Amino acid sequence: MNTKILTKGANVSINDILPGAKSITMGFSWDVIESKGSLTEVVASVIACGQDGQAVSKEHVVFFNQLMSPDESINMVQPSLTTQDKEQIEINLNEIPSNILTLAFILYVNPDLRNPGTLESMKKGVVKILDRSNTEVLRYEITPNDTQGVSAICVGELYKRNGQWKFRAVGQGYAGGIKDVSNYYGYSS
Amino acid sequence: MTEKLAFIRRRNLNLETQKKTESATLSIKPVKEKKTSRVLPRTENVKILTSEKPMVVLTRLQSGTGSLKITFKGVGGIADALWEMQNGKQGTFNAIPYDDGKRPLFSKINDETTVIGLRHVRNLRRLLFYTYPNVSVEIETYDNEIIKFEQNTRLITLYQHDGEIYIRHETKQYSSQKDLFESNGF
Numbered sequence: 001m002n003t004k005i006l007t008k009g010a011n012v013s014i015n016d017i018l019p020g021a022k023s024i025t026m027g028f029s030w031d032v033i034e035s036k037g038s039l040t041e042v043v044a045s046v047i048a049c050g051q052d053g054q055a056v057s058k059e060h061v062v063f064f065n066q067l068m069s070p071d072e073s074i075n076m077v078q079p080s081l082t083t084q085d086k087e088q089i090e091i092n093l094n095e096i097p098s099n100i101l102t103l104a105f106i107l108y109v110n111p112d113l114r115n116p117g118t119l120e121s122m123k124k125g126v127v128k129i130l131d132r133s134n135t136e137v138l139r140y141e142i143t144p145n146d147t148q149g150v151s152a153i154c155v156g157e158l159y160k161r162n163g164q165w166k167f168r169a170v171g172q173g174y175a176g177g178i179k180d181v182s183n184y185y186g187y188s189s
Numbered sequence: 190m191t192e193k194l195a196f197i198r199r200r201n202l203n204l205e206t207q208k209k210t211e212s213a214t215l216s217i218k219p220v221k222e223k224k225t226s227r228v229l230p231r232t233e234n235v236k237i238l239t240s241e242k243p244m245v246v247l248t249r250l251q252s253g254t255g256s257l258k259i260t261f262k263g264v265g266g267i268a269d270a271l272w273e274m275q276n277g278k279q280g281t282f283n284a285i286p287y288d289d290g291k292r293p294l295f296s297k298i299n300d301e302t303t304v305i306g307l308r309h310v311r312n313l314r315r316l317l318f319y320t321y322p323n324v325s326v327e328i329e330t331y332d333n334e335i336i337k338f339e340q341n342t343r344l345i346t347l348y349q350h351d352g353e354i355y356i357r358h359e360t361k362q363y364s365s366q367k368d369l370f371e372s373n374g375f
Contacts, residue, residue: 114292
C-alpha cells in the first residue's frame with residue numbers, strides 16, 4: 001500500500017485510505033537537536049472536542065500522564081518497534097461517543113522552567129496514520145516554517161462530517177506553548 | 190496480572206529515553222486508571238496546607254505538565270531533600286541528583302527556588318524536603334496554582350500515585366539526618 005502524503009490544509013477521508021477501519025493508530029516521530037544544555041522534551045497529546053470545538057473536559061486531554069479518555073476510545077499505547085515512532089495513540093473510531101466531533105493532535109514542548117526550548121529544535125517531525133499491522137497509510141511532514149518561534153503545534157485533526165471521519169493536516173503553531181493550547185481549546189487543569 | 194500491567198504502563202511512559210530491547214511488536218493497551226470514589230482535596234479548594242488539612246492532590250494535568258516551582262524563604266531553606274524512583278533507586282539532593290533525558294529531576298535555580306521537572310513524573314515514587322524551622326514554603330504549578338504551607342512545616346512530601354502527585358505537610362522534627370533517613374525508609 002502506498003503512503004498518502006498530505007500537505008498543510010489538505011484533508012482525506014479515513015474510509016478512503018482504510019475502508020471499514022474500526023480503529024486507527026496515530027504515530028508521531030521526531031528528532032531533537034542535541035545541545036550542550038538540557039534536551040528539549042517534546043510531548044504528544046490529543047484533545048477530544050465537542051461541537052463547539054472546545055475540549056469536552058480536562059479528562060479528555062490524553063497524554064503520557066493521562067493515558068486514556070474517560071470513554072476509553074483514545075489510548076496512549078507503546079509504539080510498535082517496527083516503526084520509528086516516539087509516541088502512538090490508538091483511536092477506536094466506533095467507540096468515540098457521539099458528542100465528540102474533533103480530535104486535535106498536539107505536539108508541545110514540556111514547559112519546564114529550566115530552559116525548555118522551543119519546537120525549532122525539533123527536526124523531522126511527522127504525524128502518521130497506521131493500519132492494524134502498523135503499516136503507514138498516511139503522513140504529514142511538519143516543516144521548519146510550521147515550528148518557527150512556537151512551543152506547541154496542532155499537527156492535525158480527526159473530525160467527523162456527515163458520519164464519516166476525516167483527517168486534516170493543520171500545522172497551526174502556538175507561541176505560548178501548551179498554555180495557549182489550553183486557552184484555545186478551553187480547558188484548565 | 191494487574192501488577193504486571195501496571196508495570197508495563199509505567200514502563201511505557203519513558204519512551205523517549207528507554208532502550209528498545211524488547212522484541213515484542215504488539216501494542217499494549219494501558220490498564221484503566223483507577224478512579225477513586227472519595228473526593229480528593231484539589232488545588233481549587235485547598236490553598237494552604239495545615240495540620241487540619243495536611244494534603245492536596247494535583248490533577249494528572251498539573252502532575253505531568255511543565256515543572257513544579259518550590260520556593261523556600263527563610264534562614265537555611267532546605268536542610269535536606271530525598272528522592273526515590275519507582276525502580277527503587279534513591280538519593281539525596283546533593284549526593285546523587287537524578288538525571289533523565291539530560292534534565293535533572295529537580296535542581297536549584299537560585300538560593301530560594303527548586304524546580305521539579307514533570308516529564309518523567311511517572312518514574313518518581315516520592316520526594317521529601319526537610320526544611321529548617323520558620324521557613325516559608327510555596328509550591329507553584331505550571332498553571333500558576335500556588336500551594337502554601339503553615340509556618341510550622343518541617344517536612345514536605347510529594348508522592349506520585351497513578352499519575353497524580355499527593356503533597357503532604359508534616360510538622361515532625363527529626364533529631365538528626367540519620368533519624369530523618371531511617372524514619373522515612375531511606
